[in-house]
Amino acid sequence: GENVEQHPSTLSVQEGDSAVIKCTYSDSASNYFPWYKQELGKGPQLIIDIRSNVGEKKDQRIAVTLNKTAKHFSLHITETQPEDSAVYFCAAKEDTGRRALTFGSGTRLQVQP
Amino acid sequence: NAGVTQTPKFRVLKTGQSMTLLCAQDMNHEYMYWYRQDPGMGLRLIHYSVGEGTTAKGEVPDGYNVSRLKKQNFLLGLESAAPSQTSVYFCASSKQLAGAEQFFGPGTRLTVL
Numbered sequence: 478g479e480n481v482e483q484h485p486s487t488l489s490v491q492e493g494d495s496a497v498i499k500c501t502y503s504d505s506a507s508n509y510f511p512w513y514k515q516e517l518g519k520g521p522q523l524i525i526d527i528r529s530n531v532g533e534k535k536d537q538r539i540a541v542t543l544n545k546t547a548k549h550f551s552l553h554i555t556e557t558q559p560e561d562s563a564v565y566f567c568a569a570k571e572d573t574g575r576r577a578l579t580f581g582s583g584t585r586l587q588v589q590p
Numbered sequence: 591n592a593g594v595t596q597t598p599k600f601r602v603l604k605t606g607q608s609m610t611l612l613c614a615q616d617m618n619h620e621y622m623y624w625y626r627q628d629p630g631m632g633l634r635l636i637h638y639s640v641g642e643g644t645t646a647k648g649e650v651p652d653g654y655n656v657s658r659l660k661k662q663n664f665l666l667g668l669e670s671a672a673p674s675q676t677s678v679y680f681c682a683s684s685k686q687l688a689g690a691e692q693f694f695g696p697g698t699r700l701t702v703l
Binding site for chain 2: 478483486511513518519520521522523526566576577578579580581582583
């Protein structure tokens with residue numbers, strides 16, 4: 478089955494700096510890679526996703542890059558704000574068939590004002 | 591729309607007791623999932639359902655049972671709770687299995703003494 482590793486487990490940045498979270502996956506058949514944000518006391522919420530036919534995707538201050546050859550993908554947050562403080566999860570799956578998502582272990586991002 | 595709701599929000603059990611966690615969604619989603627979240631281990635899939643009357647095992651199914659008698663409800667049962675089942679449980683639903691956003695509930699914090 479799929480195995481997703483996520484680094485770092487915690488990340489502290491100053492407001493306005495950039496933050497990068499990296500994930501690797503094991504199953505070369507995986508082709509759908511979403512990122513979820515979990516605020517304190519809430520369930521995770523999808524913030525961006527990417528499919529394997531695309532190398533990069535941007536949505537305002539967040540972007541995701543994918544390297545299928547190396548089997549890794551990354552989340553980039555620019556101009557970080559205190560409200561970006563949360564736990565971020567990457568995930569991967571094969572986008573066909575009946576397999577469910579496999580999540581990474583999460584990164585706790587703290588943006589210092 | 592309420593989205594995905596979970597009851598109860600908190601529960602304390604003694605070892606050996608049983609309980610059922612209820613998940614309800616009002617988005618007419620076919621797919622529903624139960625995850626557990628433990629520190630440093632991210633979200634791990636317990637069981638999922640691809641439609642009314644169907645269930646499938648996830649990554650960590652032992653000690654849990656599920657039922658999907660109605661499309662909008664997905665129940666997670668613990669027949670004989672153990673301290674190792676102390677966790678935060680999240681229910682999620684999605685419109686389809688392939689490449690679709692999962693919508694999460696607010697979680698149930700369960701402590702087994």
